[in-house]
Amino acid sequence: MRETAVPMxxxxxxxxxxxxxxxxxxxxxxxxxxxxxxxxxxxxFNANGRYAQGALIRERLAPRVLExxxxxxxxxGSSLDPRAIRRLMMLNEKPGGHGERAVAVAALDIAVWDAxxxxxxxxxxxxxxxxxxxxxxxxxVPVYAAGGYYDPEKGAEGLVxxxxxxxxxxxxxxxxxxxxxxxxEDRARIEAVLDLLDGDGARLAVDANxxxxxxxxxxxxxxxxxxGLAWYEEPGDPLDFSLNAAVAAACPAxxxxxxxxxxxxxxxxxxxxxxxxxxxxxxxxxxxLAYGLGETVDIVAMMKEEGWSPRRFLPHGGNLAxxxxxxxxxxxxxxxxxxxxxxxxxxxxxxxVEDGRVGLSDAPGAGFERKATLHALLQDLL
Amino acid sequence: MRETAVPMxxxxxxxxxxxxxxxxxxxxxxxxxxxxxxxxxxxxFNANGRYAQGALIRERLAPRVLExxxxxxxxxGSSLDPRAIRRLMMLNEKPGGHGERAVAVAALDIAVWDAxxxxxxxxxxxxxxxxxxxxxxxxxVPVYAAGGYYDPEKGAEGLVxxxxxxxxxxxxxxxxxxxxxxxxEDRARIEAVLDLLDGDGARLAVDANxxxxxxxxxxxxxxxxxxGLAWYEEPGDPLDFSLNAAVAAACPAxxxxxxxxxxxxxxxxxxxxxxxxxxxxxxxxxxxLAYGLGETVDIVAMMKEEGWSPRRFLPHGGNLAxxxxxxxxxxxxxxxxxxxxxxxxxxxxxxxVEDGRVGLSDAPGAGFERKATLHALLQDLL
Numbered sequence: 001m002r003e004t005a006v007p008m009x010x011x012x013x014x015x016x017x018x019x020x021x022x023x024x025x026x027x028x029x030x031x032x033x034x035x036x037x038x039x040x041x042x043x044x045f046n047a048n049g050r051y052a053q054g055a056l057i058r059e060r061l062a063p064r065v066l067e068x069x070x071x072x073x074x075x076x077g078s079s080l081d082p083r084a085i086r087r088l089m090m091l092n093e094k095p096g097g098h099g100e101r102a103v104a105v106a107a108l109d110i111a112v113w114d115a116x117x118x119x120x121x122x123x124x125x126x127x128x129x130x131x132x133x134x135x136x137x138x139x140x141v142p143v144y145a146a147g148g149y150y151d152p153e154k155g156a157e158g159l160v161x162x163x164x165x166x167x168x169x170x171x172x173x174x175x176x177x178x179x180x181x182x183x184x185e186d187r188a189r190i191e192a193v194l195d196l197l198d199g200d201g202a203r204l205a206v207d208a209n210x211x212x213x214x215x216x217x218x219x220x221x222x223x224x225x226x227x228g229l230a231w232y233e234e235p236g237d238p239l240d241f242s243l244n245a246a247v248a249a250a251c252p253a254x255x256x257x258x259x260x261x262x263x264x265x266x267x268x269x270x271x272x273x274x275x276x277x278x279x280x281x282x283x284x285x286x287x288x289l290a291y292g293l294g295e296t297v298d299i300v301a302m303m304k305e306e307g308w309s310p311r312r313f314l315p316h317g318g319n320l321a322x323x324x325x326x327x328x329x330x331x332x333x334x335x336x337x338x339x340x341x342x343x344x345x346x347x348x349x350x351x352x353v354e355d356g357r358v359g360l361s362d363a364p365g366a367g368f369e370r371k372a373t374l375h376a377l378l379q380d381l382l
Numbered sequence: 383m384r385e386t387a388v389p390m391x392x393x394x395x396x397x398x399x400x401x402x403x404x405x406x407x408x409x410x411x412x413x414x415x416x417x418x419x420x421x422x423x424x425x426x427f428n429a430n431g432r433y434a435q436g437a438l439i440r441e442r443l444a445p446r447v448l449e450x451x452x453x454x455x456x457x458x459g460s461s462l463d464p465r466a467i468r469r470l471m472m473l474n475e476k477p478g479g480h481g482e483r484a485v486a487v488a489a490l491d492i493a494v495w496d497a498x499x500x501x502x503x504x505x506x507x508x509x510x511x512x513x514x515x516x517x518x519x520x521x522x523v524p525v526y527a528a529g530g531y532y533d534p535e536k537g538a539e540g541l542v543x544x545x546x547x548x549x550x551x552x553x554x555x556x557x558x559x560x561x562x563x564x565x566x567e568d569r570a571r572i573e574a575v576l577d578l579l580d581g582d583g584a585r586l587a588v589d590a591n592x593x594x595x596x597x598x599x600x601x602x603x604x605x606x607x608x609x610g611l612a613w614y615e616e617p618g619d620p621l622d623f624s625l626n627a628a629v630a631a632a633c634p635a636x637x638x639x640x641x642x643x644x645x646x647x648x649x650x651x652x653x654x655x656x657x658x659x660x661x662x663x664x665x666x667x668x669x670x671l672a673y674g675l676g677e678t679v680d681i682v683a684m685m686k687e688e689g690w691s692p693r694r695f696l697p698h699g700g701n702l703a704x705x706x707x708x709x710x711x712x713x714x715x716x717x718x719x720x721x722x723x724x725x726x727x728x729x730x731x732x733x734x735v736e737d738g739r740v741g742l743s744d745a746p747g748a749g750f751e752r753k754a755t756l757h758a759l760l761q762d763l764l
Contacts (some may be wrong), residue, residue: 017474049476055437056482092399094431095592096620096642097671099481100438210477238478239647242654260478265621272624273655289479 001062001108002028002381005052006045008341017209023052024344025104028381029111031080033119042115043368043378046107047288047317048341049259053104060101061089061108079119082112083294098263102291109292110321110366118365124293124321125360128328132297140357141326142333143347144205144230145169146318147340148176148193156192163193166338172203172356173230175335179208183219190227201228201253210234210260217247225252231282233257239266245275256282259316262290267299271306278308282332286316287325300329318345320366320374327360334358343373383444383490384410384763387434388427390723399591405434406726407486410763411493413462415501424462424497425750425760428489429670429699430723431641435486442483443471443490461501464494465676480645484673491674492703492748500747506675506703507742510710514679522739523708524715525729526587526612527551528700529722530558530575538574545575548720554585554738555612557717561590565601572609583610583635592616592642599629607634613664615639621648627657638664641698644672649681653688660690664714668698669707682711700727702748702756709742716740725755 008022029042046053065072065088074081089105117127129137145166148159163174176193178186190206197203206229212220217235224232231254236243238260248255255276261267267285270276276283283303287296300310311332315322318335326334336353337345348370351359361367369375390404411424428435447454447470456463471487499506511519527548530541545556558575560568572588579585588611594602599617606614613636618625620642630637637658643649649667652658658665665685669678682692693714697704700717708716718735719727730752733741743749751757 017476021474050479051442060433092403094399094642096648097432097481097484097644098621099479099483099644101481102479237647239480239645239651241651260476262479262481263621265619266478269621269623269651269655273651 001057001066001111002030003054003057003107004381005054006377008048017049019048019340022048024048025052025054025057025107026378026381027057027107027111028378029108029115030382031115031119040115040118041382042111042113042118042365043381044107044109044111044114044321045288045319045344046103047286047319047322048337048344050100050103050289053100053107056100056104057108060093061104064088064091074116080112080116082109082116085109085112086292086294096265098266098290102262103289106288106290106292109294110288113293114365114368121364123360123362123364124324124366125328128293128297128324132300132329134328134330136330138327138330138360140359141323141331142173142356143171143336143353143358144173144175144333144356145171145338146175146207146335147337148174148189149340150177150180156189159189160192160196162339163196167196169338170353170355171336171338173205174203175205175207175233177209178206178220179211183216183223186220187223194227202230205230205233205256207233208235210236210238212236214243214246217243218250221247221251227253229253231256233284234259241270241274244270245273248275248277248281254281256284256314258283258285259289261285264291264295264298264302268302268306271303271308278312282312282314283308284314284316284335286322288317288319288321293321293325296325297329300331320347320368320371323347323358323360324366343371343377346371383439383448383493384412385436385439385489386763387436388759390430399431401430401722404430406430407434407436407439407489408760408763409439409489409493410760411490411497412764413497413501422497422500423764424493424495424500424747425763426489426491426493426496426703427670427701427726428485429668429701429704430719430726432482432485432671435482435489438482438486439490442475443486446470446473456498462494462498464491464498467491467494468674468676478647480648480672484644485671488670488672488674491676492670495675496747496750503746505742505744505746506706506748507710510675510679510706514682514711516710516712518712520709520712520742522741523705523713524555524738525553525700525718525735525740526555526557526715526738527553527720528557528589528717529719530556530571531722532559532562538571541571542574542578544721545578549578551720552735552737553718553720555587556585557587557589557615559591560588560602561593565598565605568602569605576609584612587612587615587638589615590617592618592620594618596625596628599625600632603629603633609635611635613638615666616641623652623656626652627655630657630659630663636663638666638696640665640667641671643667646673646677646680646684650684650688653685653690660694664694664696665690666696666698666717668704670699670701670703675703675707678707679711682713702729702750702753705729705740705742706748725753725759728753
């Protein structure tokens, strides 16, 4: 297990944080299996927003896994057992308090799943579908372009030009930030983008990044509802379920939230106590922040138990691991950051966005090797 | 800001974890104020159960604080402003996902408060009382002795001898682990201890450490209720509010939980959604795990808003920082680990437990200097 911290190299900011100081953990799991003269290697990384977790991986997770190699293999001995390895990672960890640990486990877990799928010579999305008992995984997934960060030099013209660029690259639906300006200023920004989208609010989502107090969240709810937007994302603190319920009750537009709930337990509490409407709202848990792929499979099963369709799940993050979940577990779509969080964000070089959808390739594993800039970075771990 | 990771040196285990591999971050904040020829220094550490957080402190928290020294001072310039410094620590941090970050902030925040109180030449408990607007802080606090860990070589006789030792040292109420054995075995252990306590269930609490599924938690609820115990602690996953509510509804004895909820937001959700009974149950949030002392003041204010008395708050952890909160904020008492988690656990050498209570000294700050073994360890940071 090898890891390194990589700067995000993203110069923009949302309503809450400055990404220029953000880091990501890139991880490689080198197996003792050899194919074509090379060891089979799995890669992983955490998604944007929560910093690299190298010390946690080196000091806690990796030693626990490496201490009992006899527990790594799948039942038939031909691959790895990601569930068993995840269990080893979490030895001597207390329940509750799901934060950086969930992020560290996610990076390592994705690498283990990537290696396991490669050992079985199957795509990650197919292995996830098999694991979840999903008979009809998707071979292409709706994606939307997330951007629209605040930039004092950009202005409304720059914002519209950015969104035009996404449309030019095949996206149909876009998302922009709100809450870094006054409601009136945000209205002007939203209306400028709506003009570009022929006034079709369903093609535009807005994201407050958990910034608003109750009064502001409700004021925006009314305004966003009037535009008929695709969704209004993270109005208030992501754990303030009462505030979320009040906003959902007041907002004709769908609410979307969940990227900052980093465990199955937190996700379930959102559905039970957050006032979320199963036929209207969206959840956005992030496989690359919230304990990885096995946890995401469990979250989808929990959603069904709570009366939710997996189609209401649009994972945060915009990377190949999230895309494999979206396809393999038949989620409703996947976020995409066309311009930022590179090289971790984005999909395979040979699956461009077309009509707002991205195809899932037949490459073994997550397909990180099919994205040249990402592959080059990950290869440096070896 | 200086920090080091220290092994817990605690060879026992509860129903979930093995403490022999656990570490703690010890922190010193060295101010530029000089008293008696020596710089004024504040000390802090995180409580047991969540590992040292050195990398997080070094890479994220400390640089943000040290970058803007002009924001450290209190309004009159005579001391530090712990709230302002806490705000600097959290720059560029997203909301939600409260885990290791809360633990790291707690250790550093306690050191800042300790330094601030020393600069004002007042005890920490008095500064907390002033900050919270509490006109009548407590000068002595009820404490209970937590122990009763599983040990295959100890048996019921060893367990009773351990509890007898606590009574000999002035404790009146004790707590033991459950859930590491069958219910029948735990019944035998409980009944052995109850014999020692003259059959007075109100002097015995039991702690499952979040281990049980719903069925087991409910089976224990019935059994624990029949003993009339002081409380039944952490029956199930600390974030499974529905399970907690089901157990509270079924258990005549009080429920106690909260040590694994590491933020104000999580604490509030427990009170709103966990089925906790304001006149019956107890909450156990840990100042040295959950963002420190300002957050604890905010949690107490939140409790009042939600209709709870601070007397229902018995902080987890058993150290001088928790004791200062219990006294300064007039909480219901404080945990104590007489035999383990040394030298961080326990109170000042000159305030022994008497009739189940511990006095708060007039020493400036948290009084870590009044506990010789702890002071010796902390001095090594300088």
